[in-house]
Amino acid sequence: MKVCLVQYNPFHPKVGILDAYNEVVESYHWGFLALGHQVERRINHFDPDALNIVFGFQIPMQLGLMPQFPDNTIFFNMERYAGVNLRGTAAEQLASRFQIWDYSRSNVDTWNALGPRFPAYHALTAYAPNLEKVPKGVEQDIDVLYYGNLTPDRVESLHKIAGLRRDLTGLSVMTLCNVWGRQRDEFIARAKVMVNFSRGNIFEIVRVSYLMANAKAVVCDYSEELEIEP
Numbered sequence: 405m406k407v408c409l410v411q412y413n414p415f416h417p418k419v420g421i422l423d424a425y426n427e428v429v430e431s432y433h434w435g436f437l438a439l440g441h442q443v444e445r446r447i448n449h450f451d452p453d454a455l456n457i458v459f460g461f462q463i464p465m466q467l468g469l470m471p472q473f474p475d476n477t478i479f480f481n482m483e484r485y486a487g488v489n490l491r492g493t494a495a496e497q498l499a500s501r502f503q504i505w506d507y508s509r510s511n512v513d514t515w516n517a518l519g520p521r522f523p524a525y526h527a528l529t530a531y532a533p534n535l536e537k538v539p540k541g542v543e544q545d546i547d548v549l550y551y552g553n554l555t556p557d558r559v560e561s562l563h564k565i566a567g568l569r570r571d572l573t574g575l576s577v578m579t580l581c582n583v584w585g586r587q588r589d590e591f592i593a594r595a596k597v598m599v600n601f602s603r604g605n606i607f608e609i610v611r612v613s614y615l616m617a618n619a620k621a622v623v624c625d626y627s628e629e630l631e632i633e634p
Contacts, residue, residue: 405436405441405442405443405444405454405455405456405457406443406444406450406454406455406456406457406561406615406624407429407433407436407443407445407446407456407457408445408446408447408448408449408456408457408458408459409423409425409426409429409445409446409447409448409458409459410448410458410459410461410462410463410464411447412424412437413588414489415496416420417625418538419458423585424610424611425460425476425482425585425610426584426585426608427448427535427614428459428480428482428507428508428529428613429445429459429529429534429611430445430515430532430535431529431530431531431535431613432457432480433445433534434532434533434534435472435530435532437631438586441612443515444627450473450477452474453475454464454472454479454618455476455477455478456473456476457477457479457480457521458477458478458480458481459477459480459507461479461480461481461498462483465495465498465509466539468495470498470501472493475501475502476503477502478502478503478505479498479502479503479504479505480503480504480505480506480507480527481504481505481506481507481511481515482507483504483505483581484508484511484604484606484611485508485511485515486508486510486511486513486514486604486605486606486631487510487514487515487605488514488591489518490515490518491518492515495518496518498602499518499520499521499524500518500520501521502521502522503521503522503525504520504522505524505525505526505527506524506525506526507526507527507528507609507610508526508606508631509526509559509631510577510605510606510631511524511606512524512525512526512600514556528633529609529610529613530613531613531616531626532617535613535614535617535618536588536591536618537586537589538589538591538593538618538620539590539593540587541594542590542594543594544593544594544595544596545546545576546576546577546578546591546594546595546596547575547576547577547595547597548562548565548566548575548577548578548595548597548598548599549577549578549579549580549591549592549594549595549598549599549601550577550579550580550597550598550599550601551580551581551583551588551591551592552580552581553581553609554579554581557601558601561599561601561625562579562599564579565577565599578591578595579584588628592615592618592620595620596621597621597622597623598615598620598623599622599623599624600612600615600622600623600624600625601624601625602624602625602626602627603628605627605629605631606630607624607629607630607631607632607633608624609632609633615618620633622625
């Protein structure tokens, strides 16, 4: 078995946005090994003679590379498709041939509405011990940290947070964009509180699960429509 991450984006080669999938890939790699499977991680490469679980299928799908994948390939979706009409899209063609795994129950319903070749599988995001990578015992000199894309509404919310008065200077708020891996973890270690903003109606379990695995406090926005696991 091969667990494959498509990490290179030819449309934005300097933006490592698919690095956001790394922790989920690592957790599944650990889980399959713990279950006794022979499994290997691959980056931007699949094995035509093995069972491949592919994260980040959007890039090969946009490049028209899907016919190269074996029919038994499993594609793992971590984007938001809940409530989206996928009829007539490349995603529908994907589901007509391959097995789909998805982190969101609402997304699974969207895939299954297409009448796919195989029913979409709800693959939960979970803790794994190899996710505990954030340094311990670091001085926490950042009050609030947010990492991710910045939109006007998020910038406004972060300004409001910065204005909350802890003392005469207010709160120190830091934002990170396109920072991943060890460098990002060093900033997480320095933060007292993490902020997560929900986009759409699905809770960002993929982002927050990594922070929870490292015992970080996370503040999230909430609405009654938000799909969040118990």
